[in-house]
Amino acid sequence: MSFLVLVVDDEPDVEMLFRQQFRRDLRDDRFKMDFAQSAASALQRISDAGGESLILILSDINMPGMSGLELLPKAKAARPDVPVIMITAYGDEATKRKALEGGAETLLTKPIDFLELRSEIDSRLTGAAVR
Template identity: 75%
Template sequence: MSVLVLVVDDEPDVEALFRQQFRRDLRAQRFRMDFANSAADALARVASSPGRSLILVLSDINMPGMTGLEMLPRVKEIRPDVPVIMITAYGDADTSRKALESGASGLLTKPIDFSLLREEIDKRLTQAR
């Protein structure tokens, strides 16, 4: 089974950064990574993801249009089984509280600690098998 991690961020350089950080995993086909540049695009991808293949959504909070915090409950409505980790440049207590109250599984601050993120993805891969 091919498993998918969906990254949602409006910054164009995010895809290159994530592909670089996870290049070995992606080459070894441990999982696939898909990228959405808006919350609306992400919601469409979540709705169309087949069954258990989507194992994690990573979403920036501050995006134009619909924010990550506004998108979060809609993702949980469509796919309550899929964990969502929010990413923010501002790791203040209020943002963290709002994210967790809205159903986020966690919160990462920028710059992202990719070793922590790798651990999280590994945990989700183990659960998906």
């Protein structure tokens, strides 16, 4: 079974950064990463992933159009089983509270601590493999 992590961020260089940070995992097929540059395309990808084992959604908060905070309840409604981690450059308490109240698992601030993120992904992989 292949496990999928969906990354939602409007910055085009985010995909390159994530692919570089997780290149060994991706090459070894530990999991796949898919990228959406808008909340709308993320919702489409979430609905298309019905047969895949989507284990985690990582979403930026500040995006044009629909924000990550607006995406959050829609993503949770579509896939309540999938944890969502919000990412922001502005880790103030009000933003963190909104994200957690909206159903986010946690909030990571930019620049992303990839060791922390790797640990989050590893725990999702372990949990998914047990199921």
